[in-house]
Amino acid sequence: MARLKLFIPLIIFIALALLFFGVETRVSDGEYDPKELPSARIGKAFPDFALPGLLSGDTVTPSLFQGKVSIVNVWATWCPTCLYEHPFLVDLARRGEVSVFGINYKDSSDKARRWLLDKGNPFEVNIVDSAGKLGLDLGVTGAPETFVVDRQGVIHMRYQGGLDEAIWQARFVPLITRLKSEAGQ
Amino acid sequence: MRLVSHVLLLVLMLASHHAAAVVETYEFANAVDQRRYQALIEELRCPKCQNQNLAGSDAPIAEDLRNEVYRLINSGSSDQEILQYMLDRYGDFVLYRPRFTLETLALWLGPGVLVLLGLGIWWRLSRADSKALAAQSLSADEQKNLDDLLEQQGGD
Numbered sequence: 001m002a003r004l005k006l007f008i009p010l011i012i013f014i015a016l017a018l019l020f021f022g023v024e025t026r027v028s029d030g031e032y033d034p035k036e037l038p039s040a041r042i043g044k045a046f047p048d049f050a051l052p053g054l055l056s057g058d059t060v061t062p063s064l065f066q067g068k069v070s071i072v073n074v075w076a077t078w079c080p081t082c083l084y085e086h087p088f089l090v091d092l093a094r095r096g097e098v099s100v101f102g103i104n105y106k107d108s109s110d111k112a113r114r115w116l117l118d119k120g121n122p123f124e125v126n127i128v129d130s131a132g133k134l135g136l137d138l139g140v141t142g143a144p145e146t147f148v149v150d151r152q153g154v155i156h157m158r159y160q161g162g163l164d165e166a167i168w169q170a171r172f173v174p175l176i177t178r179l180k181s182e183a184g185q
Numbered sequence: 186m187r188l189v190s191h192v193l194l195l196v197l198m199l200a201s202h203h204a205a206a207v208v209e210t211y212e213f214a215n216a217v218d219q220r221r222y223q224a225l226i227e228e229l230r231c232p233k234c235q236n237q238n239l240a241g242s243d244a245p246i247a248e249d250l251r252n253e254v255y256r257l258i259n260s261g262s263s264d265q266e267i268l269q270y271m272l273d274r275y276g277d278f279v280l281y282r283p284r285f286t287l288e289t290l291a292l293w294l295g296p297g298v299l300v301l302l303g304l305g306i307w308w309r310l311s312r313a314d315s316k317a318l319a320a321q322s323l324s325a326d327e328q329k330n331l332d333d334l335l336e337q338q339g340g341d
Contacts, residue, residue, distance in 0.1 A: 037232060040276035106245075132249055139274040141233040141246050 030167065039158035040139055046072075046153045047137035054104055054112055054126035064125060065153040069179045070099035071172070072147040073123070073163075074135060076107040077115045079143040085162040086119050092168070093122035098176055102126040105135050105143050148172065150179045209248075211255045218258050225254050225267060228282070232275045 026032040041047075046062045053060050065072075073089060075082040093100045102123035104112045109128055116123075129135055138147065141160070148157040157175055159167070213219040223240070229250065231242035239247050239254070250271070257267045268280065277283040285293055323331065 035235060037278055038276055040272065040274055136249060136253060136274060139232070139276070141275075142244075 031170075036160060037141065039155070041155050041158065044155060046149055046155055047134065049127070049134045049137070051134060052128045054102075054109060054116075054128050060125055060127055062153050064101065065149045067151050068099045069151060069176055070101055070149050072101045072103060072149055074103045074105045074138070074140050074143050074145040074147075076105045076143045077111040078107065081162040082144045085144055085164065086122075088163050088165065088168070089122040090120040099124055103129050103134060105129050105140065106132040148175055148179070150182075209251065214259070221264060222254060222258055225258075225264065226251055228280070229254070229271055230279050230281050232279055238281065
């Protein structure tokens with residue numbers, strides 16, 4: 001018994017080493033991000049807004065999201081990660097799995113229009129949020145961020161950072177499949 | 186002398202986060218609003234940063250939120266309303282003193298539990314020590330033998 005006690009520090013060391021190794025592996029695999037902030041908006045309706053669309057200039061409101069499962073991507077031309085994820089968004093919109101909306105966040109509308117012309121436009125509608133007020137109401141901390149919104153316009157998820165196929169399959173597809181199956185498509 | 190320099194170092198370290206505060210020129214109607222603004226941006230945490238308040242951060246989002254605090258103060262919102270406004274958007278993370286809820290229970294009670302655990306271990310160990318001491322003391326016969334031995338030694 002007394003001899004066994006001598007091993008307690010070693011056992012604690014091994015347990016901690018395994019714990020840290022496990023967490024570190026999950027961080028490097030992208031499964032866990034310690035900097036990720038839980039959104040205060042999950043389970044709540046999309047905040048109200050009445051803002052111009054980027055291309056049409058017509059005023060758009062949250063009624064945009066009614067009746068379809070959609071993702072809302074917060075982006076800007078000044079954001080390098082948005083450039084990285086743009087080809088994926090174009091591809092995603094082409095596949096038609098979900099409706100893709102954009103919020104052009106604290107950006108110049110001229111630059112944004114040129115960007116879409118050059119690189120392709122994955123967005124059904126782009127909401128112009130040049131003052132960042134809608135971003136603030138959404139609890140956005142930067143760009144890019146992507147929200148998943150259900151048919152009733154309720155937010156189910158927020159993802160911070162650039163999207164790619166692996167993240168899409170792992171983090172979005174299960175939720176979107178569930179939302180689509182609820183109350184039929 | 187060393188003590189003085191250590192104290193000085195400590196004071197400088199404590200003062201440094203004030204020194205790092207961002208300087209912006211907001212005009213306030215009165216000194217009270219100015220102080221409320223200062224207190225709020227000290228209390229609110231920058232949601233983009235891991236450990237900086239709004240007062241100390243250069244992040245664009247911190248600038249936006251400072252601006253928002255300024256706007257809300259000028260529009261007559263109470264401190265409580267401003268904190269709730271931030272809480273609705275950024276969650277408990279935004280408060281350096283989070284509310285006492287089920288989610289933040291571990292945060293509030295964790296340190297106390299650890300102190301109790303430490304005290305418990307300390308108490309157990311000190312009791313074991315005094316037991317060991319008691320076991321080491323001699324019986325009356327043993328003491329007499331020892332005294333005799335010592336006396337013989339002294340007699341030589």
